[in-house]
Amino acid sequence: RLVEVELPEDIAGILEITGVVDSAGREYVARHQAGADPNHRFYSPEERDGRLVLWFDFSSHLELPPDSLTINYATTTGVAANAIEAGKITELYESHPGISAVVNIIPTAGAIPAKTGKQIMTEVSARLRNRDRALTFGEISRWAMTFDPRITSAVCENGVERAARGVRRCVVVRVTVGEGRLYSEDEVRLLQTRLTSFLKARSAVNTQYRVEIIKG
Structure with missing residues (x-):
């Protein structure tokens, strides 16, 4: 049976x-x-x-x-969606003659799952508050939380890492990902690489990061 x-x-x-x-x-x-x-x-x-x-x-x-x-x-819509769900884009960045209203009828295309409304609001708040820059551990954690909907928590601390010429100071970012959200080690490494680049683009020059992924 x-x-x-x-x-x-x-x-x-x-x-x-x-x-x-x-x-x-x-x-x-x-x-x-x-x-x-x-x-x-x-x-x-x-x-x-x-x-x-x-x-x-x-x-x-x-x-x-x-x-x-x-x-x-x-x-999830997976890689078929990125950041904005269908029906969420209702304004143009620049006005155009003859166009009075807009709406996206399908999710925008990209390489990560669609972000939730809460994530978008958190990201916008962080951008407005800090002019698109992460200056404290709390701000870095909030930025990390906006990066990928699979991330459920993020904490930061000072650390060191090996470099080509010895050791150097870095910011250790530990993010927790929901259980079963990452299916392979390749996905883990990709998330580490992309999140590191995302945080470095919003930090002071020469800020180094070491991202650690914890599967929740």
Whole structure:
């Protein structure tokens, strides 16, 4: 008595499974996340032809499989969106004769997931308050939080790092990324490189950063 459920979205656009419950109200968790709770039941995720498939094994239970399974999951537009969601751009940077109103009907294209409204407001506030510059640990942390929606927290401290001619002072930036948001070490290194460049562009000349990624 095996039941499989295939999610319709491409697996690259699925961030995480946030909850699975059946018609009787019983909760299910991924088998690799099994804990001590005896009330939890399990499913096994599998990638198949670019889709995520969840397997449910009811062969060890006396009762019949449930009438229905409800799967809640989070998705992202991924690299198809960057910074501004559809319907958020309603003003022109410069006015043009004959154009009285504008609106973006699709997300703007780019290389990172779309930013939330809260992130945009935080970034705008930081730009206005500090003239696009990060001067204190608190400001650096706030800038880091605006960079990528996967970052859930950021803290800074003084540190040192090896350089070509010995050691040098640097600012250590530790950012926490939501569990399951980074799928490979290549993604971790890319986020470190991009965030470092982002912070250096908003700091005093010769400010050095060492970004550390903590998977939450």
